[in-house]
Amino acid sequence: MAQDAGMFTVQQTVGSVLCCKCGILMAPNAANMCVKCLRSEVDITEGLQKHVIIIHCPECDTYLQPPRTWIKAQLESRELLTFCVKRLKNLNKIRLVHAEFIWTEPHSKRLKVRLRVQKEVLNGAVLEQTYMVEYVVQDQMCESCTRVQANPDQWVAAVQLRQHVSHRRTFFFLEQLILKHEAAARAIRITQMDQGIDFFFANRSHGVKFVEFLGKVVPVKSRTDKQLVSHDTKSNSYNYKHTFSVEICPICREDLICLPPKVSIGLGNIGPLVICTKVSNNIALLDPFTLRYCFLDSDQYWRASFRSLLSSRQLVEYIVLDLEFVSSEVSIGGSKYRLADAQVARVSDFGKNDTIFFVRTHLGHLLSPGDNALGYDLHAANTNDMELDKYRGLDLPDVILIKKSYEEKRLKKHGKPRSWKLKSLGMEIDDSARGKLDEEKLNSEYEQFCRDLEENPELRFNISLYRNKDYQPSEMTSVADGEDDPSVRLEELLADLDLSEAEPDTADDSMKE
Amino acid sequence: MATRLQFENSCEIGVFSKLTNAYCLVAIGGSENFYSVFESELAGVIPVVKTSIGGTRIIGRLCAGNKNGLLLPHTTTDQELQHLRNSLPDQVVVQRVDERLSALGNCIACNDHVALTHTDLDRETEELIADVLGVEVFRQTIAGNILVGSYCAFSNRGGLVHPHTSIEDLDELSTLLQVPLVAGTVNRGSEVVAAGLTVNDWTAFCGSDTTATELSVIESVFKLRESQPSSIVDEMRKSLIDTYV
Numbered sequence: 001m002a003q004d005a006g007m008f009t010v011q012q013t014v015g016s017v018l019c020c021k022c023g024i025l026m027a028p029n030a031a032n033m034c035v036k037c038l039r040s041e042v043d044i045t046e047g048l049q050k051h052v053i054i055i056h057c058p059e060c061d062t063y064l065q066p067p068r069t070w071i072k073a074q075l076e077s078r079e080l081l082t083f084c085v086k087r088l089k090n091l092n093k094i095r096l097v098h099a100e101f102i103w104t105e106p107h108s109k110r111l112k113v114r115l116r117v118q119k120e121v122l123n124g125a126v127l128e129q130t131y132m133v134e135y136v137v138q139d140q141m142c143e144s145c146t147r148v149q150a151n152p153d154q155w156v157a158a159v160q161l162r163q164h165v166s167h168r169r170t171f172f173f174l175e176q177l178i179l180k181h182e183a184a185a186r187a188i189r190i191t192q193m194d195q196g197i198d199f200f201f202a203n204r205s206h207g208v209k210f211v212e213f214l215g216k217v218v219p220v221k222s223r224t225d226k227q228l229v230s231h232d233t234k235s236n237s238y239n240y241k242h243t244f245s246v247e248i249c250p251i252c253r254e255d256l257i258c259l260p261p262k263v264s265i266g267l268g269n270i271g272p273l274v275i276c277t278k279v280s281n282n283i284a285l286l287d288p289f290t291l292r293y294c295f296l297d298s299d300q301y302w303r304a305s306f307r308s309l310l311s312s313r314q315l316v317e318y319i320v321l322d323l324e325f326v327s328s329e330v331s332i333g334g335s336k337y338r339l340a341d342a343q344v345a346r347v348s349d350f351g352k353n354d355t356i357f358f359v360r361t362h363l364g365h366l367l368s369p370g371d372n373a374l375g376y377d378l379h380a381a382n383t384n385d386m387e388l389d390k391y392r393g394l395d396l397p398d399v400i401l402i403k404k405s406y407e408e409k410r411l412k413k414h415g416k417p418r419s420w421k422l423k424s425l426g427m428e429i430d431d432s433a434r435g436k437l438d439e440e441k442l443n444s445e446y447e448q449f450c451r452d453l454e455e456n457p458e459l460r461f462n463i464s465l466y467r468n469k470d471y472q473p474s475e476m477t478s479v480a481d482g483e484d485d486p487s488v489r490l491e492e493l494l495a496d497l498d499l500s501e502a503e504p505d506t507a508d509d510s511m512k513e
Numbered sequence: 514m515a516t517r518l519q520f521e522n523s524c525e526i527g528v529f530s531k532l533t534n535a536y537c538l539v540a541i542g543g544s545e546n547f548y549s550v551f552e553s554e555l556a557g558v559i560p561v562v563k564t565s566i567g568g569t570r571i572i573g574r575l576c577a578g579n580k581n582g583l584l585l586p587h588t589t590t591d592q593e594l595q596h597l598r599n600s601l602p603d604q605v606v607v608q609r610v611d612e613r614l615s616a617l618g619n620c621i622a623c624n625d626h627v628a629l630t631h632t633d634l635d636r637e638t639e640e641l642i643a644d645v646l647g648v649e650v651f652r653q654t655i656a657g658n659i660l661v662g663s664y665c666a667f668s669n670r671g672g673l674v675h676p677h678t679s680i681e682d683l684d685e686l687s688t689l690l691q692v693p694l695v696a697g698t699v700n701r702g703s704e705v706v707a708a709g710l711t712v713n714d715w716t717a718f719c720g721s722d723t724t725a726t727e728l729s730v731i732e733s734v735f736k737l738r739e740s741q742p743s744s745i746v747d748e749m750r751k752s753l754i755d756t757y758v
Contacts, residue, residue: 012682013680015680015683017697018697020701020724020727032703
C-alpha cells in the first residue's frame with residue numbers, strides 16, 4: 001500500500017451531499033438517499049408475516065409445532081423465541097439480525113416479538129429495519145392431555161400379581177427389586193390387594209415388559225385376556241383393555257416341602273422332605289439329611305405344582321444342647337453346610353420338662369451348644385398334606401432346624417433404629433377389608449423381612465439399601481463379649497442422592513461386623 | 514434553466530446527447546420528441562445536429578468536445594465524419610482520434626479551458642486534445658474512478674462530481690478547473706452524473722427521474738438561475754459549495 005511504502009497520502013475526509021429526495025445534508029451512501037427517504041421508498045418487511053397464530057396447550061404448557069410435535073417452553077424463554085421465529089415463513093429471503101420479546105400481559109393471549117432484519121436494496125445499500133410480529137395464542141389441548149382428562153383412571157393394561165400364601169414376604173422383596181430395576185416406572189397406578197399387588201399401565205407393551213421382568217425374578221405362571229372397550233367401524237380399529245394374571249409359585253424360602261412321589265423320582269429320588277433354600281426364577285431345594293440339592297425350573301414346577309408343608313410362620317425356637325459333627329463342611333450351591341447330630345429342646349420346654357429331641361441337621365457349621373435355632377416341630381405339627389399320606393412307611397423326623405436365631409441379641413438392640421433404610425413404591429391400599437389386626441401383622445412381617453435382610457448377605461445382593469440419615473451409631477457399639485448381631489456394613493449402603501444443601505456428615509466410625 | 518426529459522424511456526440524457534457552447538449533438542431516436550426538446554430550447558442560438566457515431570446512438574459517451582473542436586473515436590465512419598463536418602460551424606475542428614480507449618466521452622471531461630482525462634490515455638491523444646480543443650489537460654481520478662468523463666460534468670461556470678468525492682479531492686479539482694464544484698447526484702441518486710445530464714454555460718438537460726433537490730443543486734452550481742438572489746457570490750472561485758439549501 002502506498003502508506004507502507006512511505007509515500008505521503010492525503011487524508012480523505014468524506015464530504016456531504018444532499019439527499020436526493022428531501023435535500024437534507026447527509027454522508028453519501030450507495031443509494032444517495034437519507035435513511036428516512038430510503039425507508040419510505042423501500043419497505044424490506046413487505047411480504048413478511050406480521051400476524052401469526054400459535055397453538056398452546058394450557059394443561060402441559062406446550063406449544064404445537066405442526067404436524068404433531070408439542071414443544072415445552074416457558075413464557076419469554078429462549079426456547080419460545082426460537083419456536084416463534086421458526087413459525088415465520090419467508091424469513092430466508094432477508095437476514096435476521098436480532099429478535100427479542102416485547103412484554104405482554106400473560107393472560108392477554110398475545111406474544112409480541114421485535115425483529116431486526118437487514119436486506120440489500122437499490123444499488124448495494126444494506127438497509128436495516130425493525131418490525132414487530134404479533135402472535136395470537138390459541139388454547140387447544142394436546143392429545144395426551146385430552147386422553148388423561150377424558151378418563152384419568154384409564155388404563156389399557158393391568159397386571160394382577162398374586163401369591164396364594166398367608167404372608168407378604170415375597171411382595172416386600174419384589175418391591176425392592178422393582179425399585180432397583182425401575183420396572184414399574186411406566187405404571188400409572190399401583191394398588192395393594194389381598195394376597196397380591198395390581199399394576200396398571202397405559203400401554204399394552206409396558207404391561208408385557210413388566211410381566212417379562214417378573215418372569216425373570218420369580219417363578220410365575222401367567223395368562224392374558226382382553227376386553228373390547230370401543231370399536232371404530234369405519235376404520236376397523238379396536239380399543240381393548242388387556243389383563244395379565246400372574247401367579248407366583250407359593251413356595252418361599254425356608255419352607256418345608258414334602259415332594260409328591262412323581263416329582264421326587266423325577267429329581268433323582270431326593271428325599272420327600274426338602275427345604276427350599278432360594279427362590280429366584282428357579283426354586284432351589286435342599287435335602288437336609290443327605291445334603292443333596294436340586295433346582296426346579298418355573299416350567300417344571302408348574303407342570304406338577306405342589307404346596308409347602310410348613311412355612312416360616314410355623315417356626316418354633318429351639319435351644320441346642322449338644323452338637324456332634326457327622327461330616328465335614330461342604331459347599332453346596334454357594335453356601336456352606338455341615339451335617340451334624342444335635343440334641344435340642346424347645347425353648348418353651350426348656351427348664352420346664354425334659355423333652356429332648358435328637359435330630360440330624362445341616363446347620364452344623366453355624367450352631368454350637370447354647371445357641372438358639374429356629375426349626376419346624378414335626379413332632380407336634382398337624383399336617384393335612386395329602387402328599388405325606390402317599391408315602392407309606394415314611395419316617396418323619398421330629399424336628400428340622402432351619403436357621404440360627406439371633407433373638408437374644410435382637411432384644412438388646414430392641415427399639416434402636418437401623419443404620420439403613422429401604423425405599424418403597426407408592427402403593428394405594430385398598431382399605432375396605434383391612435382392620436387394625438392386619439396392620440400389626442403387616443408391621444411384624446416387615447420387621448421380619450428387615451431382619452432377614454440383615455442376616456443374609458446374598459439376599460441383599462439385588463436390593464439397594466440406603467443410608468439412614470437419622471441413625472447415629474451409639475458409643476457402646478463394640479460389644480466386647482460374644483459375637484455381634486448381624487448387621488449391614490456401612491460400605492454396603494448407598495447414600496441417597498440428596499440435591500439440597502447437605503450438612504457435612506460427622507465422621508462416624510464404621511460399624512465393625 | 515434545467516430541463517427534464519427522457520430519451521425513449523431512459524433517463525440517461527448524457528449518453529444520447531452532447532451539448533457545448535457552440536453546437537449540440539443528439540442521437541437518432543424512434544420519435545422526434547428528444548430532438549424537439551433540444552430544438553425548442555436551442556434553436557437559433559446553436560445548431561442541433563442529429564447523428565450517430567460508429568452506427569451507435571450512444572454518441573454522448575463516444576465523443577468529447579467544446580466550442581473549439583470535437584474529437585471522435587476511430588469507430589466513426591467516414592459518412593458520419595463528413596456529415597458532422599458539414600453540419601457544424603466552421604470554427605469547430607472535427608477530428609477523428611486513433612485511441613485504444615475509444616469511448617472518449619467517458620475518458621475526457623472538458624469545458625472551454627480545461628480538460629480532465631483518463632490516466633491511461635495516450636500521449637499523442639493528450640497532445641491532440643490540447644491542440645484541437647485548445648485546453649489544458651490534466652490526468653485525474655474522481656473518487657477513485659478513472660472514468661472522469663462519466664463521473665464529472667462541468668461547464669465554464671461550475672461542475673458536478675461523483676457524490677463520494679472527498680473534500681480534499683474536491684478542493685484539488687476545483688483549483689485545477691478554476692470553477693466551483695459540488696458533489697451530488699442526478700436521476701434520483703444515480704452517481705454517474707455525466708451520463709445523467711448534459712450542460713453548457715446557460716442551459717442543462719437532465720433525466721426525468723431527477724428530484725427537485727437534485728435539480729436545484731444543478732441549477733445552483735451551474736448558475737443557471739439568471740436573476741435569482743442566491744446566497745453565493747458569483748465571483749467566489751473557491752472550491753466547495755455545499756451548504757446552501
